Amino acid sequence: MVPEIDQQRSAEAHAAGALVVLPVETPGLGDRTYLAHDGSVALVVDPQRDYDRVTALADAAGVRITHVFETHIHNDYVTGGLALAREVGARYLVNADDEVSYERTPVRDGQVVEVGDTMRVRVIHTPGHTHTHLSYALEAGGEQVAVFTGGSLLYGSTGRPDLLGPDHTGTLVRAQWRSARRLAEELPDRTAVYPTHGFGSFCSATQATGLSSTIGEEKRTNTALTSDEETYVERLLAGLDAYPAYYAHMGPANSGGPGKPDLSAPSVAEPAELRRRIEAGEWVVDLRERTAFAAGHLAGSLNFGLDGQFVTYLGWLIPWGTPLTLLGGSAAEVAEAQRELVRIGIDRPAAMATGGPEDWAGGEPLAAYERATFDDLEAALTGDDEFVVLDVRRDRERREAYIPGTVHIPVHEVPGRLGEIPAGRVWVHCAGGYRAGVVAALLHARDRDVVAVDDSFDNARALGLCALPTETPAPPAAP
Missing domain, CATH: 3.40.250.10 (Rhodanese-like domain)
Structure with missing residues (x-):
């Protein structure tokens, strides 16, 4: 089932004449996808793996998705761009310099893409988060109305430059400063800024601020635009901290061309199977909040509650490839967890069980602390x-x-x-x-x-x- 489009997100839609930009929130990863449409056709920027949320928005608006744009080969999630474009028959636009194993529409700096009769997208090379990172400046009705900045210019910050390894960090951090300056110099102050990262994502170099902004506001508040290059570089590098280990798997997955996720329910495990999986060293994860877990749980199970940064910390700690079983109070809770997991490439849980710890323990004593x-x-x-x-x-x-x-x-x-x-x-x-x-x-x-x-x-x-x-x-x- 596609998650219901909440009223808060709908209220965040931005209109410029006939143009509407709808952000699709992924709070578990701190990212946003965008759907922009003119009432007839639509473009999508940086879609998450579970792109059914995007198609639901397009269907609700009565628009046809004709173009899907990627700002970069993402570090923090598996993209849904290729599968979405194939499903709806859209063009899939990726930097021509990105080495990928699938057919796409290659684009380069300065290229202009016509989307329907009213929207024009200019490609801007903005290296820094990655070497091939692109931003997309959107024009409608003859006016520059928005720029989709991906992991480049964020709200009050920029994307981090160290995700490709220490050999690239020194080059990328200076490129990031220049990219932010380029956007500020080439775009009008009133241009709305729509980053993909910066809402809790570890792809943000420092804590981003706010939920909306313009080029003019960023000129006044963004460290990349208020500091000279050396100050920016020194402060940004000093503030970098660890990032999730699963990031190492995202680039290869995205370059390889991820397909449509399978969100069907896993098989149901009985207590004996749960015990066997725990004894075999597999991960059996209880999705309940930590208070309930501490009070009583299946011995040997782990706790990553859905009430916190579930997918970030589970993906960070689990040895990659370890079989994973999900325990939830309901099938809906397991489905929610499964949806979050496919976003980082953990596609199929080994099994699931619902109910409570007494159901999962099969008469054995519960553990507590x-x-x-x-x-x-x-x-x-x-x-x-x-x-x-x-x-x-x-x-x-x-x-x-x-x-x-x-x-x-x-x-x-x-x-x-x-x-x-x-x-x-x-x-x-x-x-x-x-x-x-x-x-x-x-x-x-x-x-x-x-x-x-x-x-x-x-x-x-x-x-x-x-x-x-x-x-x-x-x-x-x-x-």
Whole structure:
């Protein structure tokens, strides 16, 4: 079933004369796809793998999709562009310099593409996020109304330049500064800016700001347009942090030509099969929120709740290719998870089960662990019990503030560094509770005694548990 088009997204549609631009949100990855139409024909920019959301919008508007544009060979998701173009009979436009294994309409800098009778798209080479990155300037009714900037000019930021590896970062970061300047110089201030990344995506170099913007607004607020080249380069490179491991698989998938995803339901696993899969080292993932999971769950199962950045962290931590079984309260929850997973190329779960932990355990005892707040941690730190505190935030977060004496292992490094976590009880914390829940479940499945701190790190600051950002962080405790 295609997800219902929500009212908030519909309200975000932008009109310029007869032209309408509709963003299609993918909050789990922090990205946007765009459908632009003139009431008759439509173009699509950077469609996600589950492009049925886009065709549903086109059908609702009564328009025909004739062109599908890619700004770049994406790092953070598997594109639906090729499959969408084939299904609707549209032209699929990709940079002529991208090496791909399928037929497409190659485009280059300066080329103008006519879309219907009213829309004209100018191709602008904007390297920085990748070497071959393109932006698309959209003209309608003789006016320059919008520019689709992909991973180039974001809201208050730019796309990160390090995803192709360190040998390319120095070249790309300077290219990104020049690309942002080119867009600002060639386009009118009133031109609406529509980036693909920057809404929580790890493809953003720094935290993007806002949900809409124009070239004029970016000239006033974007670091690439308010800083000289050396300042921009220095600040951007200093702020870069880790990005999800599954990114390494996205470029090859997109160059190879991904097909239409299969969103049909997986086979249903009974308790005996679930136990067999866990004992075989497969991942059996409970989709419930972390409070319910901690209170009682199938022993050996893991927890990536749909209420947080489910697909980002599951895709980041799972050994690529590991069979995956999904446990949800309903078939709709499993379908939601499955839809998110196909966006990063995890196409077919091995199995599924619905209901609750009692249904999945088949009469075996449920597992559980404690949850706590930073107030509880403060009290425990003044007591006589011995335990270790594990901070699973990213390096950049740790540099801003930390609790002295804690062991620091970023969430994505935990599976490979389990031997560095000291013996005994482990209190796990992050910035808000989601990642702490993920790691607590991972450790508990390996028979560790854990407490998940489900609280805002701001409360740790308020309690005086943190060292100030100006202090030098203490080294992690020795294992």
